Amino acid sequence: MKYVIGVDLGTSSVKLLLVNQNGEVANEVSRSYPLIQEKTGYSEQDPEQWVSQTVVGLSELVRAFDGDVNDIEGISFSGQMHGLVLLDESNQVLRNAILWNDTRTTKQCQEIYEKVGKERFISITKNLALEGFTLPKILWVKENEPSIYEKVKTFVLPKDYLRYRLTGKLEMDYSDAAGTSLLDISSKQWSTEICELLDLNISICPPLVDSHENVGKITSDMSKHTELSESTNVFAGGADNACGAIGSGILSEGKTFCSVGTSGVVLTYEQTGDKDFEGKVHYFNHAAPNAYYTMGVTLSAGHSLSWFKDVFAENEDFDTLLKEVGDVPVGANGLLFTPYLVGERTPHADATIRGSFIGMDSSHRKRDFARAVLEGITFSLQESIEIFRNNGKTIDKVYSIGGGAKNKEWLQMQADIFDAEIVKLSSEQGPGMGAAMLAAYGCGWFPSLEACADVFLEEAESYLPIKENAAQYKKLFSVYKQVYNKTSDLNEQLMEFRK
Structure with a gap:
């Protein structure tokens, strides 16, 4: 029997599912980490906590697995949306991540409308400029922490940083990019227009990939820490709500x-x-x-x-x-x-x-x-x-x-x-199952996600009004x-x- 792992990097904890080819959850592990809330409206996390707790969780999952570790063919991710992780030229974290539920950026949202135009902004991003999204957070750091902003080489979202630490490769999938307020939703490209109007260098936006895309293997160092095989395929994954949709x-x-x-x-x-x-x-x-x-x-x-x-x-x-x-x-x-x-x-x-x-x-x-x-x-x-x-x-x-x-x-x-x-x-299992399904599809177990859903998901009970x-x-x-x-x-x- 072959297996995949779905990793759901949430706001309060990371949940890991080991799923077999029949869609059965063979094992699950959850590891929690703290929020940092220094002021009213502020919500941050230390990205290192995501990495350390995920690594420990993967190790627990593998140690409890009584099969051949090489039968764990793939791993993919679901992650909390909108969170800002800023990296320098060495891909080192420059500050705590600012999370989706942080509301300090009302002024920056207004700035976006003033410089881009509300109607034009919505026509490109299909969404309002909201405090929780990523772009206003970037503008807040640019204005309030200029010494940090000067060092920014790129930004990613939470699960992208976790995946980078496991693979050494840095990308962002379209479903998470859509929640940054920097993606042209229809054309699936970073918006040059928005970046130019807000005086942002578009080079800070990472390469874009599909959620089911194979983006590499587990590094040898992470293989030692997690006890996963170096041959484990890693797939990009998606935003938690998008993965929740797949998992449902x-x-x-x-x-x-x-x-x-x-x-x-x-x-x-x-x-x-x-x-x-x-x-x-x-x-x-x-x-x-x-x-x-x-x-x-x-x-x-x-x-x-x-x-x-x-x-x-x-x-x-x-x-x-x-x-x-x-x-x-x-x-x-x-x-x-x-x-x-x-x-x-x-x-x-x-x-x-x-x-x-x-x-x-x-x-x-x-x-x-x-x-x-x-x-x-x-x-x-x-x-x-x-x-x-x-x-x-x-x-x-x-x-x-x-x-x-x-x-x-x-x-x-x-x-x-x-x-x-x-x-x-x-x-x-929601987003975690969606991540596992992306890995199963990426591994070639099924010709489509719909075919995967037919095997993995089953209706249990219903309620009529x-x-x-x-x-x-x-x-x-x-x-x-x-x-x-x-x-x-x-x-x-x-x-x-x-x-």
């Missing part, structure tokens, strides 16, 4: 998934890169060959639930916290939550908006709040689905992965709020959508009181 079978028109992690994502397949969503949702190159996807993002999805548990139910696990949400009626007895704990992305690109509980009274109990949190997260995701539907997409079946797929009440809630069939996969609940949620959703406009000015005024 989102490989043809009409396929959609909803993923709840720290952030939440609704993603749907697009055959071409020439549609115009006016920047209302993200529009990126897929990790699947010659394909694209559109995506709406809730910045604080699973994070909202984790925050609520940590603050109000510190000594309970998630199962205990959510045990009674099924006993609470639709609408949480008139309690409504908006999950804007760290700002919002879709449909409101707003770094200053903050969350709210609306409608609290003394009759409400913890279980009402817990249900309201789940409903609020799901309403936020529904805003993305509404945009897709308003632009002509038919969404009647949604694959649910991540934290939102672990609770039956939440799965039914998604079916009712989305008014669509919700499908849970039998083995839900309950008509009465869907009708109630439709009413409540119209109330939910009003909260943003009615609280945005209040939150702006509260900014000066935040420390």
